[in-house]
Amino acid sequence: MHDTLTTLTELLRELPGIGPRQARRLAYWFVRRDHAWVERFARALIAARDKVKTCDLCMRLFPSEHTASRCSLCSNHHRDAHLLLVVEKDVDLENIEKTGTYKGRYFVLGGTTSNLDKEPERKVRVRELLARITLPNDTISEIVLALSATTEGEDTVAFLKEYLAPTCTNHALKISILGRGLSTGTELEYVDADTMKSALLGRS
Ligand SMILES: [Zn+2]
Numbered sequence: 164m165h166d167t168l169t170t171l172t173e174l175l176r177e178l179p180g181i182g183p184r185q186a187r188r189l190a191y192w193f194v195r196r197d198h199a200w201v202e203r204f205a206r207a208l209i210a211a212r213d214k215v216k217t218c219d220l221c222m223r224l225f226p227s228e229h230t231a232s233r234c235s236l237c238s239n240h241h242r243d244a245h246l247l248l249v250v251e252k253d254v255d256l257e258n259i260e261k262t263g264t265y266k267g268r269y270f271v272l273g274g275t276t277s278n279l280d281k282e283p284e285r286k287v288r289v290r291e292l293l294a295r296i297t298l299p300n301d302t303i304s305e306i307v308l309a310l311s312a313t314t315e316g317e318d319t320v321a322f323l324k325e326y327l328a329p330t331c332t333n334h335a336l337k338i339s340i341l342g343r344g345l346s347t348g349t350e351l352e353y354v355d356a357d358t359m360k361s362a363l364l365g366r367s
Pocket of ligand 1: 219220221223235236237238
């Protein structure tokens with residue numbers, strides 16, 4: 164049977180970027196904290212887990228005390244419902260929102276894929292994206308792919324274009340790509356308002 168320290172180590176190993184040694188070190192660190200602190204930590208973890216939901220339209224995480232299944236951006240009727248900006252992760256969306264340059268809708272893909280991936284559908288939420296753009300009574304007319312200017316970002320763009328092509332033709336949807344005022348390798352996470360504005364204007 165596992166001792167409690169081993170159980171804790173194994174759980175910590177599941178955290179992103181944590182190897183076996185680091186996990187062991189963290190486990191020792193945790194058990195040396197005082198009881199009250201560990202209790203606060205555990206409660207904060209559970210509260211965050213329970214009060215953060217995934218929006219069923221854009222797939223972003225949002226804090227919700229109620230039974231709402233849609234985030235504030237998706238339920239805001241003043242947003243342009245013709246444009247759907249597809250980003251890789253929640254932080255990209257947050258950062259683009261902060262620049263105040265985009266007023267349309269969003270979709271969070273959840274990652275990128277590479278040409279070498281055998282099952283890209285497992286790496287990116289492409290099925291959910293397909294469901295999103297084919298919702299009845301929807302008014303989206305353009306999907307703007309806003310992925311990082313990296314090799315994986317470009318592979319993902321190519322994959323999405325191919326995967327969505329038949330649907331886009333059937334629904335008269337245009338797919339565009341964010342203009343590259345962004346230098347190669349620039350992550351959207353760090354983009355500023357001016358760059359974002361010109362990238363949106365320069366989309367093609
Ligand atoms: Zn949403």
